Amino acid sequence: MPRKRYIQAINETLFQEMERDDKVILIGEDVELAIFGDTRGLYERFGPSRIRNTPICEATLTGMAVGMAAAGYRVILHMMFSNFVYTGFDAIANQMTKLRLMTGGQMELPITLIAGYGGGRATAAQHSDSPHPVLMNLGGMNVLMPATPADAKGLLATAVRGRNPSIYLEASGRGGDSGEVPDGEYLVPLGKAAIAREGTDVTIVAIGTMLKPALAAAKKLAEEGISAEVLDPRCLVPLDEEAILASLAKTGRLVVVDEARDRCSAASHIAAIAADRGFADLKAPVKRVAFENVPMAYAPNVEAAYFPSAERIAAAAAGIMTKAKVIS
Amino acid sequence: MPRKRYIQAINETLFQEMERDDKVILIGEDVELAIFGDTRGLYERFGPSRIRNTPICEATLTGMAVGMAAAGYRVILHMMFSNFVYTGFDAIANQMTKLRLMTGGQMELPITLIAGYGGGRATAAQHSDSPHPVLMNLGGMNVLMPATPADAKGLLATAVRGRNPSIYLEASGRGGDSGEVPDGEYLVPLGKAAIAREGTDVTIVAIGTMLKPALAAAKKLAEEGISAEVLDPRCLVPLDEEAILASLAKTGRLVVVDEARDRCSAASHIAAIAADRGFADLKAPVKRVAFENVPMAYAPNVEAAYFPSAERIAAAAAGIMTKAKVIS
Amino acid sequence: MNQLANIDTERDRNWLALYENMLLIRRAEERLCAEAQAGTLPGTVHSYIGQEASAVGVCSLLREDDYITSTHRGHGHYLAKGGDLDAMFAEIWGRADGICKGMGGSMHVADVSRGILGANGIVGGGLAISTGAAFGAQLEGKGKIAVCFFGDGAANQGVFMESMNIATAWSLPVIFLCENNGLSEFTVSSQVTGGDLIDRARAFGMFAEQVDGNDVIAVQEVVARAIDHARAGNGPCYVETTTYRIRGHLEAEDLFLGGGRYRTPEEIAAWQTAERDPILRFARRLIEETGLSESDLTAVEEAVAGRVEAAVQFANASGPADVELPRRVTFADQQP
Amino acid sequence: MNQLANIDTERDRNWLALYENMLLIRRAEERLCAEAQAGTLPGTVHSYIGQEASAVGVCSLLREDDYITSTHRGHGHYLAKGGDLDAMFAEIWGRADGICKGMGGSMHVADVSRGILGANGIVGGGLAISTGAAFGAQLEGKGKIAVCFFGDGAANQGVFMESMNIATAWSLPVIFLCENNGLSEFTVSSQVTGGDLIDRARAFGMFAEQVDGNDVIAVQEVVARAIDHARAGNGPCYVETTTYRIRGHLEAEDLFLGGGRYRTPEEIAAWQTAERDPILRFARRLIEETGLSESDLTAVEEAVAGRVEAAVQFANASGPADVELPRRVTFADQQP
């Protein structure tokens, strides 16, 4: 399989899906020249009736996506940075995620929102949010967070072809990360987690960008004789609860890693599932390694201090091993 | 102590706080005539320089609150129904909750947002959300959910006098519920839970409107010989984790009841805390009784079927008692 | 002088249809108000009484495949665009045979198959949706247009400007149809509104006209030109129908107002005269300007009464809404 | 002809101060761009080069207790309103002595004590904040006003209309100061904008004027009238300064563009001539119309260079930002 950068996988998938179905329309601010590179070249290929720069007006763009979908189109709306999802939040929270129910199922809403999320590059508080917990709580919207180039491709294609609103959160600044990406048609089903590393002592569920530090933590832990299984949920809605519980049944211990603020985070929710359905398997407290309940600071030293790191993850995992195991 | 209706307690507190401090300004749509009754009579007393109807423009109102605060005022912004918080979400999520940090602490933001939340009255999906989980995840904003008339008074006064942004979620349609309300100055500190009923077998944490069905469930459980302690957190940010853990230490069992949709709810977060810090005390799975991950339906029979009810709460609690206890 | 000789009978038929549609809305709303007051409906209703000429004048000129978006005060738009009365009543009753299977209720009546993209509980919520539908219509190239009904209160929501801007920049076939009844809930709109609303549209250089919204024929005349303009690909239009809301903002308003008031009984009465009420005044015109007689109108009145009564019976006979539905329809092909 | 005799020396001093302030912004921005290109800054910067006459013309007329809100391109506004250069550089360097203690960075420079309510990373974010501050100023009754700087791209955000509406309805002392540089990131604004922006303000009947934003004296002349209008309690104003952004949308733009382009080098060059560049052209005017000489300007140039160099040293010498700060300042008197 060829190795490709994450952003390139997204770009190729957009080409593929727009080629495949001429009902797919992509709009957003600056999508023609593509500030993140993900939409690059689409304008030259498909022209203004398929991809178009919009004015800056997120509140209207999210509502327009609903109207375009109602008129029979498959909409991809690029929202640039995830914080701008808040600017366009009204039609997401009050229309897009509710209209299927409110109309008794009449409305088809094949809409894919794309937004870059996350910190780590000194973009400060208004360009770094990880809004997936907020979106998960809305109900009525799939939440996809691919961590690898292959999943970036497979989940995007599935979302674009699907019948429901999805938000596809693209790891900002992951443009440079490479991985193997299957050629041709490649669909990753929604709601299927992936085991990124097998292990037996502790399960680390790592969301999106957190996969990388989680894998690094697992490596460190292995050196200490602790075998960590790293699970990448890939999708948060629908969530593969069974895969998480199966891993927990094997290891008996759980650490959930989330770049979002901790309170009411995906980490909280996964921990809650473990405390309910996985209770019988739990040998130790369920740990969350998440962002503290504060906005992102600008200064890189401060940003780094609040970010879930391999060290924090490894420490959380080691902390819930039995003493015997730790000193063995 | 005199008995007062919930809405009356709020109304009197607004009078009291606006009387006390002439820097308190109240704005919002239709606040002069007061659609919920909570702001009734304030206009006649304080006039247009203290309370004022606004145009319908939630996105600007939330931003204006920031500017008014920066100019030295204590702002009460009434947002009517909680779903309109989503309409004004941008300045909440990107400015109000972040500006103190972004300015290195320069900005004073004594802002109280008020919104009516919750379902149960066939108002359908766009007038019934319980948005507290979304707001809890933002960080930078207190989240208050008084369940009783006394707390309605005490928490509102504390919020209005505070130095931080708060959202005060008023139980829609609770106007008729009465309770004892202390006369005169009465402040409930933020982050202090209340034990609404003592018990020894299971802790039921009931958020906001859920207190009522939780107490009803506790009564039912008592008839079955199960002693439930009912804890009302009153505030979700800051959250009284210690009180929850102390009750859990006593009972060993936890049910969390939340009217919000389950995914990434306050219930999830409290369950996650139990699974972490309270793990050693847990004798059984932590149960969440919340709204399913769907929008609110209009038809009352459907609405009722999805609502956390005394029956569902009691069943959840009974389900985690040891067999012996249940049949005893 | 008998004008019968001058009258084109097709116009008579058309005018009578306008009358019937306005009357249907009026009588349906009256029934809903009565039911709401009697406490037989689950939620509350926002009545369109007094504004009928706006919805009917506009929708009488639309194709079935044109789109409309509506407001919290949406029954009139739904009916005028051809929505089924029985299914609307069953919806408001919260029943299985409701147009939205009881999931939406009064504030969310929608019939996507007829281009009715829904009443909306979010003030201003339809602006972007209709703009998006108009973009879809433009891409499709079959001459469809979208009409966005919204109120003078909604015109203060920023999405109004945003939607006009993108519609202008992209030359979208959308008509922004502002029903200016001077009121926003319990607020007199002029107290919270700067300038004249129509000037906000003129700022985009778009087709912009104001018309007496209680004169169904005048509405038709202006809207016909707007539709031609939009359908021909000349871009968006703004039409403002000036009108008045006769009933409270919502039924049970008095309960909410607790003795306060934002308008006088005299003001309301002044809009209910034979000169101003859209139905009374059109009735007079039908008698004076067409070959139709009082008995024709009485027949219409009876037919309408029958339809309303039948709709109530339909709603009452309909079974309860399906409790499983939220789990089944929140997502297509997927559990929530 | 020696014009010295005609020149009022106070005006000379004022004009020289305008020149110095513009030059300070220019040189500070140039240094920031160079540092950003060299990779020595943590985040990125959006440079104000080419637009200096707008911020300086406006802020030169404000009281210290007046409010401004700014944009992502906010260094110029901050400096023109009297923000400290050293503290700004330390901020952009992410250091403890930054004006926001390193918590905000380039996009969030703010000095509340000087009425600088902050640069803002949300396009349009300042509109409502300044409107709210103006409401506060009105309530306080001490004659303060608020100036909201925003771009032509931001003028398509609905909060623009919403803010103008409420400011008009409440007669608020706010000046909506649109810096129209024709560009919104990598989009030519005219392609996504309907009509002329100024007409959106005129729709509210407000004071609305457009001015050459590269002519600092012309800006002053128009803004002086707007300030009088607002301070006198006559309500909001709209002033549009037409200008041009010389540098990329942000430093490292080329990296983001990946070879694409949205304007030509010729277009940029045409704005850098002695006739159009706000600083070059004002320098010429200083020589021609005042008693000042080349050597006066050279002295200013040297002083500015010294201040910029000192600010770099200040920033470099400042300690790292305090890691505990988010826990301490996210809330006042409370743990997050």
Ligand SMILES: Cc1ncc(C[n+]2csc(CCOP(=O)(O)OP(=O)(O)O)c2C)c(N)n1
């Ligand atoms: C976003 C939002 N804000 C506030 C409300 C509450 N609300 C319902 S109707 C209404 C007034 C609307 O006035 P207008 O648009 O003129 O419509 P009208 O009721 O006059 O038909 C308000 C404020 C709402 N439903 N949605």
Ligand SMILES: Cc1ncc(C[n+]2csc(CCOP(=O)(O)OP(=O)(O)O)c2C)c(N)n1
């Ligand atoms: C709400 C929001 N949407 C999008 C962006 C991304 N963005 C940053 S600057 C910009 C263009 C702004 O143009 P304009 O307002 O004219 O300011 P200029 O950059 O020309 O000074 C965009 C789209 C943003 N920061 N915030």
Ligand SMILES: [Mg+2]
């Ligand atoms: Mg109205």
Ligand SMILES: [Mg+2]
């Ligand atoms: Mg610009």
